[in-house]
Amino acid sequence: MKVALIGANGHGHSHRRRIAELQAQGVLELVALADIQPIDDVPPGVAVFTDHRELLAATRPAVVVICTPPHTHLPIALDALDAGCDLLLEKPPVPDRQAHATLEAAAAEAGRSVQVGFQALGSYAAQQLFDAVHDGRLGRIETVATVASWRRDDAYYARAPWSGRRIVDGRPVLDGALVNPLAHAVMQCLAVAAAAGAGEPSRLEFERYRTRDIEVDDTAFARITFREGLRMLAAVTLAGEDYIPGEVIVTGTGGRAVLEYPTDRLDMPGPPAPEGRIDLLENLIAHRRDPAGVPLVAPLARTAAFTTVVQALTGPGVPVPHLIGDEFVTSVGTPPERVRVIGGINAVLREAAETLKLPSESGVVWAVPAHTENLV
Ligand SMILES: NC(=O)c1ccc[n+]([C@@H]2O[C@H](COP(=O)([O-])OP(=O)(O)OC[C@H]3O[C@@H](n4cnc5c(N)ncnc54)[C@H](O)[C@@H]3O)[C@@H](O)[C@H]2O)c1
Structure with a gap:
């Protein structure tokens, strides 16, 4: 081939x-x-x-x-x-x-x-979680949340002409914490929502922040309400304190599961998940050879909700991410390895994921009011 x-x-x-x-x-x-x-x-x-x-x-x-x-x-x-x-x-x-x-x-x-x-959609652990949600083994799913705390240095934003930019050559670039480096966190949550039969995302409320001279967010909070009422919240940063690789937290009336999606560690009642992932390229080649026998792991159709969210987060009318004041942010290291760290950010991320409240609704001092987009 x-x-x-x-x-x-x-x-x-x-x-x-x-x-x-x-x-x-x-x-x-x-x-x-x-x-x-x-x-x-x-x-x-x-x-x-x-x-x-x-x-x-x-x-x-x-x-x-x-x-x-x-x-x-x-x-x-x-x-x-x-x-x-x-x-x-x-x-x-x-x-x-x-x-x-x-x-x-x-x-x-x-x-x-x-x-x-x-x-990450090819992970056997993720598949075990999606199956459990679909089969009702966690009861009725009430909330889905994701939290991740990463750091990205000056070199990261200098590595490519499109990095940290909103528009290049007249086209939306799609950078920003939620739509690019932490896109997998969002996609895993959307896949859980799909497994729960939540329907299309119908409303998006979000707050986007930045700690440096970029046009996109490096810290973002987004709450999605689905057609059937399920709510999801993503709380992520690239200006974090202690490293949180990325958790997908699913709460149902019959139990709770946490998937650490970058490592595929799954904490869920029941037998342990098999290790490993289906490789996307190998799966595509196998599907080409046997379309009926080998389904694709991440077909374009499965990403439709992700693109709906991306469009709402990056569209022309969306406000520029709010610059968090220097009194709340520390610089660590020297360029090009310098990173920015928001004081207390990990607690803010955790609280948002636990309560499904955005920072402005929890009285976080540097927060600004949320922006709302209707998606239908
Ligand atoms: N799946 C993942 O976990 C993952 C991780 C990192 C990046 N990505 C994605 O991979 C893509 C590339 O990201 P990157 O960080 O490597 O970007 P990059 O800018 O570092 O590299 C992209 C490469 O494409 C080349 N290029 C640009 N326009 C081209 C064209 N018209 N024809 C041929 N080559 C062209 C550039 O010269 C560059 O070498 C993005 O969509 C990014 O989001 C995915």
Whole structure:
């Protein structure tokens, strides 16, 4: 199976490592890489292109991995579908519901698949949680929350022209804590809500904050109400105190479960979850060989609610994230490793996840009123 990678630097290196492992197992053959920047360590015999259209025409891959910046995803994905490829498209896949519909229609017309790079959906532990929720083993699900406390340094925001930006080349970039580095936390919660039969997200209330000179948030709180009444809250920061990798906390009338999604540790009544994950690229190739027998783990359709939330968080009318005053924020280290830390942030995150209240509703001193978007 001929595979190509578009966007070979940055996170593309992780894809190159995984592709090399699968090639060693005889699952695929890497035929080409494309990047507008020079590519290091090109494996022997692999063609290199600066234009993805030339790559598609010259090497005719069956499967293409797209790992370029978010605002470039849609045109590249449409070209690759037009060339008859199945896609592993990095998250966040597209900026809005219209682009989602365009991509879905193009995939249907081409008869090809789009798998989205939400690798945590392939976790067996996550699957065990989704099954328990779906089967009612935690009773009726009352709330879903996620909390994560990370740090990102100056170098992170200087690494790419789109980093920390809202618009590049007239297109929404989709950076910001909830829509990019912690997108997996949001997606895991949305998958729990889907398993609970919660229906579409219908209302989003959110507060976005920043601690540095960027156009997007590095700290964000979002409360989603679903059509059937379920409420979900995401509380995340990239300016955190002690590291919290990312918890998905599910509370039902019959029990509670906590999934640490980056490590797949699941704390839930019942037998322990199997370890490991279904690999998204391997799954896409298996699906291509046997569409009826092997379902996709992260098909584009499964990410529709995520894109609805992304659109509401990043759309043109949304207020710029509020800059938290220097009296509440400490700088730690020296550039380019300098990080910003909000005093007391972990307690604020925990309280929001526990109470489903936004910081402005809990009287947090640096908080500003929430913004509300109706999603239907
Ligand atoms: N699934 C995950 O856990 C995960 C982790 C990190 C990043 N990502 C996603 O991967 C994507 C890339 O992120 P990144 O941090 O590697 O970005 P990056 O900017 O560091 O790297 C992107 C690469 O794409 C190249 N590129 C840009 N436009 C191109 C084009 N038109 N054709 C070919 N190459 C092009 C750039 O030169 C760069 O080398 C984003 O969508 C990001 O959200 C996903």
